[in-house]
Amino acid sequence: MLIGWKNPKGYDILGCKLSFDTRERFDVAWTPTMITLKSSGDGLTITLSDGPWSKVLAELALELERPRAVEIFRAPLIRIETGERALTPLQVEELAWLLELHDIKFEWSSNGTQTPLPGLTEPRTTEHPTSSAVAVWEEAALCPRTLRSGQTIRYAGHVAVMGDVNAGAEIVAAGDVLVWGRVRGVVHAGASGNDNAVVGALMLAPTQLRIGKHIARAPDELQHPQRGPEIARVREGRIIIEGWKFKD
Protein backbone atom coordinates (compact mmCIF):
# COMPACT_ATOMS: atom_id res chain seq x y z
CA MET A 1 0.00 0.00 0.00
CA LEU A 2 2.78 2.44 0.57
CA ILE A 3 6.05 1.64 -0.99
CA GLY A 4 6.94 3.89 -3.87
CA TRP A 5 8.13 1.51 -6.49
CA LYS A 6 6.57 -1.00 -8.73
CA ASN A 7 6.81 -4.59 -7.71
CA PRO A 8 6.18 -6.57 -10.86
CA LYS A 9 5.99 -9.89 -9.10
CA GLY A 10 3.48 -8.76 -6.47
CA TYR A 11 5.29 -10.41 -3.61
CA ASP A 12 3.31 -12.03 -0.88
CA ILE A 13 4.92 -13.42 2.23
CA LEU A 14 3.35 -15.52 4.90
CA GLY A 15 -0.04 -14.89 3.38
CA CYS A 16 0.21 -11.15 3.94
CA LYS A 17 -1.11 -9.21 1.03
CA LEU A 18 0.94 -6.34 -0.30
CA SER A 19 0.60 -3.91 -3.04
CA PHE A 20 2.98 -1.33 -4.31
CA ASP A 21 2.44 2.11 -5.56
CA THR A 22 4.28 4.26 -8.07
CA ARG A 23 2.58 7.53 -7.33
CA GLU A 24 5.88 9.34 -6.90
CA ARG A 25 8.70 8.26 -9.09
CA PHE A 26 11.45 10.09 -7.28
CA ASP A 27 10.51 9.73 -3.65
CA VAL A 28 9.11 6.98 -1.59
CA ALA A 29 6.02 8.50 -0.05
CA TRP A 30 3.31 7.35 2.26
CA THR A 31 -0.26 8.53 2.61
CA PRO A 32 -2.39 7.32 5.48
CA THR A 33 -5.78 5.86 4.61
CA MET A 34 -7.31 5.50 8.07
CA ILE A 35 -6.78 9.04 9.35
CA THR A 36 -6.66 12.53 7.90
CA LEU A 37 -4.81 15.53 9.23
CA LYS A 38 -6.06 18.99 8.40
CA SER A 39 -4.49 22.23 9.49
CA SER A 40 -6.83 25.17 9.94
CA GLY A 41 -6.37 28.68 11.23
CA ASP A 42 -6.22 27.90 14.90
CA GLY A 43 -4.93 24.38 14.89
CA LEU A 44 -4.94 20.85 13.60
CA THR A 45 -7.85 18.45 13.22
CA ILE A 46 -7.18 14.73 13.25
CA THR A 47 -10.09 12.79 11.81
CA LEU A 48 -10.24 9.10 12.58
CA SER A 49 -12.02 6.83 10.12
CA ASP A 50 -14.17 3.93 11.26
CA GLY A 51 -11.66 1.37 9.92
CA PRO A 52 -10.01 -1.26 12.13
CA TRP A 53 -8.86 0.39 15.33
CA SER A 54 -5.38 -1.09 15.38
CA LYS A 55 -4.85 0.25 11.88
CA VAL A 56 -6.08 3.72 12.85
CA LEU A 57 -3.77 3.79 15.83
CA ALA A 58 -0.80 2.42 13.90
CA GLU A 59 -1.22 5.04 11.17
CA LEU A 60 -1.45 7.85 13.67
CA ALA A 61 1.70 6.51 15.31
CA LEU A 62 3.51 6.67 11.99
CA GLU A 63 2.31 10.21 11.32
CA LEU A 64 3.71 11.20 14.68
CA GLU A 65 7.05 9.75 13.59
CA ARG A 66 7.39 11.77 10.42
CA PRO A 67 10.37 14.12 10.29
CA ARG A 68 8.00 17.08 9.93
CA ALA A 69 5.68 15.90 12.70
CA VAL A 70 7.05 18.38 15.21
CA GLU A 71 5.93 21.29 13.01
CA ILE A 72 2.55 19.81 12.22
CA PHE A 73 1.61 18.71 15.71
CA ARG A 74 2.91 21.87 17.39
CA ALA A 75 -0.39 23.55 16.51
CA PRO A 76 -1.84 25.49 19.46
CA LEU A 77 -5.04 23.44 19.36
CA ILE A 78 -5.39 19.85 18.28
CA ARG A 79 -8.87 18.45 17.73
CA ILE A 80 -9.61 14.81 17.33
CA GLU A 81 -12.66 14.22 15.20
CA THR A 82 -14.15 10.77 15.61
CA GLY A 83 -17.24 11.28 13.45
CA GLU A 84 -19.77 8.49 13.85
CA ARG A 85 -17.30 6.30 15.61
CA ALA A 86 -17.86 5.75 19.30
CA LEU A 87 -14.63 5.15 21.12
CA THR A 88 -14.53 2.70 23.97
CA PRO A 89 -12.87 3.89 27.16
CA LEU A 90 -9.91 1.65 26.37
CA GLN A 91 -9.55 3.18 22.92
CA VAL A 92 -9.67 6.63 24.43
CA GLU A 93 -6.97 5.59 26.81
CA GLU A 94 -4.81 4.22 24.02
CA LEU A 95 -5.16 7.34 21.95
CA ALA A 96 -4.34 9.59 24.85
CA TRP A 97 -1.35 7.49 25.69
CA LEU A 98 -0.03 7.64 22.14
CA LEU A 99 -0.38 11.43 21.95
CA GLU A 100 1.15 11.93 25.35
CA LEU A 101 4.04 9.71 24.38
CA HIS A 102 4.81 12.48 21.89
CA ASP A 103 4.11 15.31 24.34
CA ILE A 104 1.01 16.44 22.52
CA LYS A 105 -1.80 18.37 24.19
CA PHE A 106 -5.23 17.85 22.73
CA GLU A 107 -8.95 18.08 23.29
CA TRP A 108 -11.80 15.95 22.05
CA SER A 109 -14.37 16.83 19.47
CA SER A 110 -17.23 14.51 18.66
CA ASN A 111 -19.70 15.35 15.86
CA GLY A 112 -18.57 18.92 16.06
CA THR A 113 -19.74 19.34 19.62
CA GLN A 114 -16.89 19.31 22.00
CA THR A 115 -17.73 16.79 24.66
CA PRO A 116 -14.80 15.79 26.71
CA LEU A 117 -14.84 12.06 26.99
CA PRO A 118 -14.77 10.34 30.33
CA GLY A 119 -11.48 9.45 31.84
CA LEU A 120 -9.60 12.36 30.35
CA THR A 121 -9.86 14.78 33.19
CA GLU A 122 -7.80 12.63 35.48
CA PRO A 123 -4.04 12.89 35.29
CA ARG A 124 -2.51 10.31 33.05
CA THR A 125 0.33 7.98 33.69
CA THR A 126 2.65 7.27 30.78
CA GLU A 127 2.37 3.55 31.41
CA HIS A 128 1.24 1.22 28.70
CA PRO A 129 -2.49 0.89 28.79
CA THR A 130 -3.36 -2.70 29.45
CA SER A 131 -4.33 -4.49 26.30
CA SER A 132 -4.11 -3.75 22.61
CA ALA A 133 -2.22 -0.51 23.12
CA VAL A 134 0.47 -2.09 21.07
CA ALA A 135 -1.06 -0.99 17.86
CA VAL A 136 0.31 -3.33 15.28
CA TRP A 137 -1.66 -3.85 12.20
CA GLU A 138 -0.88 -7.50 11.68
CA GLU A 139 0.23 -7.29 8.11
CA ALA A 140 3.70 -7.21 6.64
CA ALA A 141 5.23 -5.33 3.75
CA LEU A 142 8.05 -6.90 1.83
CA CYS A 143 10.56 -4.65 0.16
CA PRO A 144 12.27 -6.89 -2.39
CA ARG A 145 15.42 -4.81 -2.77
CA THR A 146 18.06 -2.70 -1.05
CA LEU A 147 16.86 0.55 0.51
CA ARG A 148 19.27 3.27 -0.51
CA SER A 149 20.13 6.58 1.07
CA GLY A 150 17.10 8.89 1.08
CA GLN A 151 14.56 6.10 0.70
CA THR A 152 12.05 5.52 3.46
CA ILE A 153 9.49 2.87 4.30
CA ARG A 154 6.70 3.73 6.72
CA TYR A 155 4.32 0.96 7.39
CA ALA A 156 1.57 0.37 9.89
CA GLY A 157 2.58 -3.26 10.29
CA HIS A 158 5.70 -5.41 10.04
CA VAL A 159 8.40 -4.76 7.44
CA ALA A 160 10.71 -7.24 5.76
CA VAL A 161 13.53 -6.23 3.41
CA MET A 162 15.39 -8.51 1.03
CA GLY A 163 18.54 -6.47 0.65
CA ASP A 164 20.45 -3.92 2.68
CA VAL A 165 19.21 -0.84 4.51
CA ASN A 166 21.99 1.58 3.63
CA ALA A 167 23.13 4.55 5.67
CA GLY A 168 20.74 7.41 5.02
CA ALA A 169 17.74 5.10 4.53
CA GLU A 170 14.99 4.79 7.13
CA ILE A 171 12.35 2.28 8.14
CA VAL A 172 9.57 3.16 10.54
CA ALA A 173 7.21 0.29 11.31
CA ALA A 174 4.47 -0.20 13.83
CA GLY A 175 5.57 -3.82 14.13
CA ASP A 176 8.80 -5.78 13.72
CA VAL A 177 11.51 -5.18 11.14
CA LEU A 178 13.43 -8.05 9.58
CA VAL A 179 16.22 -7.42 7.10
CA TRP A 180 17.77 -10.14 5.00
CA GLY A 181 20.87 -8.06 4.53
CA ARG A 182 22.90 -5.43 6.34
CA VAL A 183 21.41 -2.57 8.30
CA ARG A 184 23.41 0.66 8.28
CA GLY A 185 20.58 3.18 8.27
CA VAL A 186 17.93 4.10 10.83
CA VAL A 187 15.32 1.58 11.89
CA HIS A 188 12.39 2.22 14.20
CA ALA A 189 10.35 -0.83 15.10
CA GLY A 190 7.25 -0.69 17.28
CA ALA A 191 6.81 2.96 16.36
CA SER A 192 3.31 2.92 17.79
CA GLY A 193 4.83 2.48 21.22
CA ASN A 194 5.33 -1.27 21.08
CA ASP A 195 8.35 -2.11 23.21
CA ASN A 196 7.93 -5.78 22.34
CA ALA A 197 8.90 -5.22 18.73
CA VAL A 198 12.20 -6.60 17.45
CA VAL A 199 14.68 -5.74 14.72
CA GLY A 200 16.53 -8.61 13.12
CA ALA A 201 19.16 -8.53 10.38
CA LEU A 202 21.98 -10.55 8.91
CA MET A 203 24.26 -7.74 10.02
CA LEU A 204 23.21 -4.99 12.41
CA ALA A 205 25.30 -1.82 12.24
CA PRO A 206 22.58 0.84 12.26
CA THR A 207 23.21 4.56 12.61
CA GLN A 208 20.36 4.59 15.06
CA LEU A 209 17.98 1.97 16.32
CA ARG A 210 14.64 2.68 17.94
CA ILE A 211 12.25 0.23 19.46
CA GLY A 212 9.04 1.63 20.88
CA LYS A 213 10.11 4.69 22.80
CA HIS A 214 13.71 3.53 23.30
CA ILE A 215 16.59 4.90 21.28
CA ALA A 216 20.07 3.48 20.81
CA ARG A 217 22.74 4.91 18.56
CA ALA A 218 25.91 3.47 17.11
CA PRO A 219 28.97 3.84 19.32
CA ASP A 220 31.16 6.76 18.26
CA GLU A 221 34.26 4.65 17.79
CA LEU A 222 34.06 2.44 14.77
CA GLN A 223 33.40 -1.10 15.81
CA HIS A 224 33.55 -4.18 13.73
CA PRO A 225 30.02 -5.46 13.68
CA GLN A 226 29.63 -9.05 14.63
CA ARG A 227 29.43 -11.36 11.67
CA GLY A 228 26.23 -13.27 11.56
CA PRO A 229 22.59 -12.56 12.18
CA GLU A 230 21.55 -10.53 15.19
CA ILE A 231 18.34 -9.47 16.80
CA ALA A 232 17.65 -6.33 18.80
CA ARG A 233 14.97 -6.09 21.47
CA VAL A 234 14.18 -4.17 24.61
CA ARG A 235 15.22 -5.82 27.85
CA GLU A 236 14.98 -4.08 31.19
CA GLY A 237 14.37 -0.73 29.61
CA ARG A 238 17.35 -0.86 27.24
CA ILE A 239 17.89 -1.94 23.68
CA ILE A 240 20.03 -5.07 23.61
CA ILE A 241 21.50 -6.66 20.50
CA GLU A 242 22.00 -10.41 20.64
CA GLY A 243 23.49 -12.88 18.20
CA TRP A 244 20.83 -15.08 16.68
CA LYS A 245 20.87 -18.68 17.86
CA PHE A 246 18.93 -21.47 16.34
CA LYS A 247 16.57 -23.00 18.81
CA ASP A 248 16.69 -26.75 19.06
Place this chain on the structure above:
Amino acid sequence: MTATVITITSGKGGVGKTTTTANIGVALARRGKRVACIDADIGLRNLDVVLGLENRIVYDIVDVVEGRARLRQALIRDKRLPELQMLPAAQTRDKTAVNPQQMLKLTDDLRSEVDFILIDSPAGIEHGFKNAIAPADRVIIVTTPEVSAVRDADRIIGLVEAAEKPKPQLILNRLRPGMVKRGDMLATEDVLEILAIDLIGIVPEDESIITSANRGAPVALDDKAQAGLAYTRIAARILGQDVPFAVFEDNSTLLKRFQNWFRNPNGGGS
Protein backbone atom coordinates in the same frame (compact mmCIF):
# COMPACT_ATOMS: atom_id res chain seq x y z
CA MET B 1 22.42 2.47 -36.11
CA THR B 2 21.21 4.67 -33.34
CA ALA B 3 23.34 6.20 -30.61
CA THR B 4 23.57 5.03 -27.02
CA VAL B 5 22.92 7.82 -24.53
CA ILE B 6 25.14 7.61 -21.45
CA THR B 7 24.56 10.00 -18.56
CA ILE B 8 27.43 10.67 -16.17
CA THR B 9 26.21 11.74 -12.74
CA SER B 10 27.20 11.67 -9.07
CA GLY B 11 24.99 13.49 -6.59
CA LYS B 12 27.88 15.17 -4.84
CA GLY B 13 29.61 18.00 -6.65
CA GLY B 14 33.24 18.16 -7.68
CA VAL B 15 33.88 14.42 -7.76
CA GLY B 16 34.85 14.36 -11.44
CA LYS B 17 31.76 14.13 -13.66
CA THR B 18 32.98 16.69 -16.18
CA THR B 19 36.49 15.21 -16.22
CA THR B 20 34.99 11.76 -16.78
CA THR B 21 32.64 12.91 -19.56
CA ALA B 22 35.42 14.69 -21.44
CA ASN B 23 37.86 11.82 -21.15
CA ILE B 24 35.46 9.04 -22.02
CA GLY B 25 34.40 11.17 -24.99
CA VAL B 26 38.00 11.52 -26.13
CA ALA B 27 38.81 7.85 -25.54
CA LEU B 28 35.77 6.66 -27.51
CA ALA B 29 36.52 9.10 -30.33
CA ARG B 30 40.12 7.88 -30.47
CA ARG B 31 38.72 4.41 -31.11
CA GLY B 32 36.83 5.78 -34.10
CA LYS B 33 33.42 6.16 -32.49
CA ARG B 34 31.35 9.22 -33.28
CA VAL B 35 30.66 10.95 -29.98
CA ALA B 36 28.61 13.97 -28.95
CA CYS B 37 29.13 15.31 -25.43
CA ILE B 38 26.30 17.40 -24.00
CA ASP B 39 26.95 19.75 -21.10
CA ALA B 40 23.72 19.64 -19.06
CA ASP B 41 25.16 21.75 -16.26
CA ILE B 42 23.34 24.90 -17.34
CA GLY B 43 24.60 28.00 -15.58
CA LEU B 44 27.88 26.35 -14.59
CA ARG B 45 29.19 25.19 -17.92
CA ASN B 46 32.72 23.86 -17.98
CA LEU B 47 32.86 20.82 -20.22
CA ASP B 48 33.93 23.21 -22.98
CA VAL B 49 36.89 24.41 -20.91
CA VAL B 50 38.07 20.90 -20.07
CA LEU B 51 37.81 19.96 -23.76
CA GLY B 52 39.56 23.17 -24.79
CA LEU B 53 36.67 24.32 -26.98
CA GLU B 54 35.50 27.34 -25.02
CA ASN B 55 36.60 29.96 -27.54
CA ARG B 56 34.55 28.39 -30.32
CA ILE B 57 31.14 28.60 -28.67
CA VAL B 58 28.56 30.50 -30.70
CA TYR B 59 25.29 28.84 -29.71
CA ASP B 60 24.40 26.74 -26.70
CA ILE B 61 21.85 24.14 -25.59
CA VAL B 62 19.25 26.75 -24.61
CA ASP B 63 19.54 28.39 -28.04
CA VAL B 64 18.77 25.01 -29.59
CA VAL B 65 15.88 24.23 -27.26
CA GLU B 66 14.35 27.67 -27.77
CA GLY B 67 14.77 27.48 -31.54
CA ARG B 68 17.34 30.23 -32.05
CA ALA B 69 19.83 27.79 -33.50
CA ARG B 70 19.71 24.43 -35.18
CA LEU B 71 21.39 21.55 -33.37
CA ARG B 72 23.92 21.23 -36.20
CA GLN B 73 24.94 24.88 -35.79
CA ALA B 74 25.43 24.64 -32.05
CA LEU B 75 27.55 21.48 -32.05
CA ILE B 76 31.28 22.20 -31.91
CA ARG B 77 33.58 19.75 -33.64
CA ASP B 78 36.93 19.03 -32.00
CA LYS B 79 39.83 19.81 -34.39
CA ARG B 80 42.12 17.19 -32.85
CA LEU B 81 39.47 14.49 -33.06
CA PRO B 82 36.93 15.02 -35.83
CA GLU B 83 34.79 12.21 -34.38
CA LEU B 84 34.17 14.27 -31.24
CA GLN B 85 31.55 17.00 -30.95
CA MET B 86 30.23 18.99 -28.04
CA LEU B 87 27.02 20.84 -27.26
CA PRO B 88 27.82 23.53 -24.67
CA ALA B 89 25.57 24.53 -21.78
CA ALA B 90 24.29 28.08 -21.49
CA GLN B 91 26.23 30.11 -19.01
CA THR B 92 23.74 32.92 -18.52
CA ARG B 93 20.63 30.89 -17.81
CA ASP B 94 19.64 28.46 -15.10
CA LYS B 95 18.66 24.80 -15.09
CA THR B 96 14.95 25.45 -15.50
CA ALA B 97 15.61 26.81 -19.01
CA VAL B 98 15.45 23.21 -20.25
CA ASN B 99 13.01 20.46 -19.29
CA PRO B 100 13.24 16.64 -19.56
CA GLN B 101 10.97 16.48 -22.64
CA GLN B 102 13.25 18.92 -24.46
CA MET B 103 16.26 16.80 -23.51
CA LEU B 104 14.53 13.75 -24.96
CA LYS B 105 13.79 15.56 -28.21
CA LEU B 106 17.29 16.93 -28.46
CA THR B 107 18.95 13.56 -28.00
CA ASP B 108 16.47 11.91 -30.37
CA ASP B 109 17.47 14.41 -33.05
CA LEU B 110 21.11 13.50 -32.50
CA ARG B 111 20.80 9.75 -32.25
CA SER B 112 21.05 8.99 -35.95
CA GLU B 113 24.24 11.00 -36.38
CA VAL B 114 26.56 9.59 -33.73
CA ASP B 115 27.40 6.35 -31.91
CA PHE B 116 27.45 7.75 -28.39
CA ILE B 117 25.85 10.72 -26.68
CA LEU B 118 27.49 11.49 -23.34
CA ILE B 119 25.62 13.77 -20.96
CA ASP B 120 27.54 15.61 -18.24
CA SER B 121 25.03 15.95 -15.38
CA PRO B 122 25.10 18.74 -12.84
CA ALA B 123 25.51 17.84 -9.18
CA GLY B 124 22.43 17.38 -7.04
CA ILE B 125 19.11 15.57 -7.35
CA GLU B 126 16.96 18.41 -8.61
CA HIS B 127 15.84 19.72 -11.98
CA GLY B 128 19.24 19.54 -13.69
CA PHE B 129 19.74 15.94 -12.64
CA LYS B 130 16.29 15.01 -13.92
CA ASN B 131 17.07 16.64 -17.27
CA ALA B 132 20.32 14.73 -17.56
CA ILE B 133 18.82 11.38 -16.64
CA ALA B 134 15.65 11.59 -18.78
CA PRO B 135 17.17 10.43 -22.09
CA ALA B 136 19.74 8.01 -20.61
CA ASP B 137 20.06 4.47 -21.95
CA ARG B 138 22.94 3.83 -19.57
CA VAL B 139 24.02 5.65 -16.42
CA ILE B 140 27.53 5.96 -15.06
CA ILE B 141 27.89 7.06 -11.45
CA VAL B 142 31.13 8.78 -10.46
CA THR B 143 32.23 8.75 -6.86
CA THR B 144 35.40 9.32 -4.91
CA PRO B 145 36.30 6.95 -2.09
CA GLU B 146 34.89 9.28 0.57
CA VAL B 147 31.99 8.48 2.85
CA SER B 148 29.95 11.56 1.88
CA ALA B 149 30.44 11.01 -1.86
CA VAL B 150 29.48 7.34 -1.54
CA ARG B 151 26.39 8.29 0.45
CA ASP B 152 25.28 10.66 -2.30
CA ALA B 153 26.07 8.08 -4.96
CA ASP B 154 23.81 5.66 -3.10
CA ARG B 155 20.99 8.21 -3.10
CA ILE B 156 21.45 8.79 -6.82
CA ILE B 157 21.39 5.07 -7.58
CA GLY B 158 18.05 4.87 -5.77
CA LEU B 159 16.69 7.70 -7.92
CA VAL B 160 18.03 6.10 -11.11
CA GLU B 161 16.27 2.86 -10.15
CA ALA B 162 13.07 4.79 -9.42
CA ALA B 163 13.32 6.37 -12.88
CA GLU B 164 13.28 2.79 -14.23
CA LYS B 165 16.68 3.03 -15.89
CA PRO B 166 18.99 0.03 -16.16
CA LYS B 167 21.29 -0.57 -13.22
CA PRO B 168 24.02 2.09 -13.29
CA GLN B 169 27.75 1.35 -13.43
CA LEU B 170 30.39 2.85 -11.21
CA ILE B 171 33.59 4.80 -11.74
CA LEU B 172 35.71 5.20 -8.66
CA ASN B 173 37.70 8.40 -9.12
CA ARG B 174 40.73 9.82 -7.31
CA LEU B 175 41.75 6.59 -5.69
CA ARG B 176 44.98 6.88 -3.72
CA PRO B 177 46.41 3.42 -3.18
CA GLY B 178 48.80 4.62 -0.47
CA MET B 179 45.97 6.05 1.60
CA VAL B 180 43.86 2.94 1.18
CA LYS B 181 46.75 0.83 2.37
CA ARG B 182 47.14 2.94 5.49
CA GLY B 183 43.41 2.57 6.13
CA ASP B 184 42.80 6.30 5.61
CA MET B 185 40.58 5.87 2.60
CA LEU B 186 37.72 3.57 1.69
CA ALA B 187 38.96 0.68 -0.43
CA THR B 188 37.31 -0.28 -3.70
CA GLU B 189 35.74 -3.30 -2.07
CA ASP B 190 34.19 -1.17 0.69
CA VAL B 191 32.56 1.12 -1.86
CA LEU B 192 31.30 -1.80 -3.93
CA GLU B 193 29.90 -3.51 -0.85
CA ILE B 194 27.77 -0.47 -0.06
CA LEU B 195 26.68 0.49 -3.55
CA ALA B 196 26.26 -3.03 -4.94
CA ILE B 197 26.56 -2.02 -8.60
CA ASP B 198 29.13 -3.06 -11.20
CA LEU B 199 32.44 -1.30 -11.43
CA ILE B 200 33.35 0.00 -14.89
CA GLY B 201 36.56 1.78 -13.98
CA ILE B 202 38.97 2.99 -11.37
CA VAL B 203 40.79 6.27 -12.00
CA PRO B 204 43.73 7.05 -9.73
CA GLU B 205 44.46 10.46 -8.30
CA ASP B 206 46.67 11.98 -10.97
CA GLU B 207 48.05 15.50 -11.21
CA SER B 208 48.10 15.31 -14.98
CA ILE B 209 44.28 15.45 -14.87
CA ILE B 210 44.45 18.93 -13.42
CA THR B 211 47.24 20.19 -15.69
CA SER B 212 45.60 18.75 -18.79
CA ALA B 213 42.20 20.18 -17.86
CA ASN B 214 43.79 23.58 -17.49
CA ARG B 215 45.37 23.25 -20.93
CA GLY B 216 42.10 22.07 -22.45
CA ALA B 217 43.71 18.83 -23.58
CA PRO B 218 42.02 15.93 -21.77
CA VAL B 219 44.38 13.40 -20.26
CA ALA B 220 42.90 10.61 -22.38
CA LEU B 221 44.90 12.08 -25.28
CA ASP B 222 48.05 11.19 -23.35
CA ASP B 223 49.08 7.53 -23.47
CA LYS B 224 51.76 8.01 -20.86
CA ALA B 225 49.51 9.21 -18.03
CA GLN B 226 48.08 6.56 -15.67
CA ALA B 227 44.74 8.31 -15.64
CA GLY B 228 44.71 8.56 -19.44
CA LEU B 229 45.09 4.81 -19.71
CA ALA B 230 42.36 4.32 -17.13
CA TYR B 231 39.93 6.19 -19.41
CA THR B 232 41.07 4.18 -22.42
CA ARG B 233 40.19 1.01 -20.53
CA ILE B 234 36.82 2.42 -19.47
CA ALA B 235 36.03 3.22 -23.11
CA ALA B 236 36.90 -0.35 -24.06
CA ARG B 237 34.57 -1.68 -21.35
CA ILE B 238 31.79 0.60 -22.60
CA LEU B 239 32.28 -0.99 -26.01
CA GLY B 240 31.72 -4.37 -24.40
CA GLN B 241 35.31 -5.56 -24.13
CA ASP B 242 36.34 -7.51 -21.10
CA VAL B 243 39.35 -5.54 -19.88
CA PRO B 244 40.89 -6.65 -16.60
CA PHE B 245 41.07 -4.06 -13.85
CA ALA B 246 44.54 -2.64 -13.49
CA VAL B 247 46.01 -3.20 -10.09
CA PHE B 248 47.38 0.19 -9.14
CA GLU B 249 50.36 0.17 -6.89
CA ASP B 250 49.39 -1.06 -3.41
CA ASN B 251 45.97 -1.94 -4.64
CA SER B 252 46.12 -5.71 -4.49
CA THR B 253 43.71 -6.03 -1.55
CA LEU B 254 40.71 -6.43 -3.81
CA LEU B 255 42.06 -9.59 -5.42
CA LYS B 256 43.35 -11.08 -2.21
CA ARG B 257 40.09 -10.51 -0.47
CA PHE B 258 38.17 -12.32 -3.17
CA GLN B 259 40.56 -15.25 -3.12
CA ASN B 260 40.13 -15.61 0.62
CA TRP B 261 36.46 -15.37 0.25
CA PHE B 262 36.25 -18.26 -2.17
CA ARG B 263 38.44 -20.41 0.00
CA ASN B 264 36.49 -19.81 3.13
CA PRO B 265 34.55 -23.05 3.71
CA ASN B 266 31.95 -21.29 5.84
CA GLY B 267 31.46 -18.43 3.40
CA GLY B 268 27.81 -18.26 2.60
CA GLY B 269 28.20 -14.88 0.94
CA SER B 270 28.70 -11.49 2.46
